[in-house]
Amino acid sequence: MVAATPSTISVTLRVWRQAGPDQPGRFVDYAAKDLSPNMSFLEMLDVVNDELTLKGEEPIAFAHDCREGICGTCSCMINGKPHGPGHGIATCQTYVRSFADGDTIVVEPFRARAFPLVKDLVIDRSAFDRIIQAGGFISVRTGAAPDANSIPVPKADADLAMDAAACIGCGACVAACKNASAMLFVAAKVSQLGLLPQGQPERDQRVLAMVGTMDALGFGNCTNQYECSAACPKSISHDFIARMNRDYLKASVRTALKPASAGGGGAG
């Protein structure tokens, strides 16, 4: 028998409030009363914000966009777990019914030195963009669309690449990692392209550049605890981290030993 869901749920939200990057921050308690169990977590914040606005207080700043789990914008640490208690879902897919009536829910921003806080629950994740800029691309001939299937891709490789490509860049992996490491994100992006024939020309250069940028941005290092994949709203496997480690070692050796062109004939 399914336990009856109460008709309404009331909770206390303990939310991190911080007016700006250089301002002091603190937890503030808000009562969220008589919520529909089927509201999403973000809708609950909307309701609280409506009340705050009516009272003339500053609403809670939080990042959100698609509200259907595909954009990676929402980023709340809910009771110490990125995106809340569920598995394989984003904050926007977490519902009020996941909590019990009377619960106190602690809501914090994702914390990492590489993700500076902007305001309240909003963080700046442009560090991820810089990692992508370092190597998350392929070179293609532009112009007319190529014929379908002109480059054969084994089905297993395509499926695996798609698993990696499911990454929405939300940063939950960094938030959950004890070391604020970005390894799962970088591994997903490296693998997504490295698994496909189109990604081969830049494969070595890509992994070296993306890992180098990740290090330079001040993310921590992987200690193989796999908190990242457990927190990932797309359930991306840490197998991709092993894959990236292998790729990195191979790329390091190949780059060091590969003969350089003498720069002679052929031009013209």
Place this chain on the structure above:
Amino acid sequence: MNLASSIFGSSLGRKILMAVTGVILTGFIIGHLVGNLQIFSEPDHINGYGAFLHQLGPLLWVARLGLLACAVIHIWAAAVLSRENLTARGVAYGVKHTIQATLSSRLMRWSGVVVLAFLLYHLAHFTLGFTQVASFKESLPRYVLGGDYRVAGFLAVKSGTEVLDVYNMVILGFQKPVVAIFYVIAVGLLSLHLVHGADSLFQTLGWRSEKWAGALRKVVIVCCTAYFLLNLAIPGAVLLGKLHPRDAAPVAVRR
């Protein structure tokens, strides 16, 4: 980029260094354990083994310096990576929650530090003789081998050779409960360190995948448990009175 900078200068490279040096050090401690287990046999065995190792001369020093280099690299990489890890979060979370990280993985830093402290004590105890001076092998009467000590069938140390009495040193050393219990605790933490370390090295070197990760974990846990129990056996047997020091001086010398 040259190979040295991509290995020593990057996070992934330093993790690879930790994995590779970890494998070498693990190989050493397994060999060390197998050698030590000869204490359950006649004193000829472990004393002959000790003499054989010392006979290696320059080779012994090559091995010692190689292991020292591995330990230094392992500790250096751990220190650099840990310092980065401790600063990477910035502001701590109000709620600290662990989803599924194992106990051994969360204790790596602490188990590593205790194992290092133990290693230094162990060297001071049985290699250098700074502690328990009276029962150190150099202070004890020499032992005369009752039979040939052979390694892989080849004669290593001849019968009748006067050698250091490792057998008595170890047993007399472990008769102090405080010392024996410290060994057991340290080896327990070393085994716990190995549970995460041995599992992790496959991930770091890129060989692990979910297809066989479960089997790997089971093998690692069985091996580490066996490693702990076999190590426990030596101080355990001394404390329980199952291993006794042989007579202080063999009859052959007295005559």
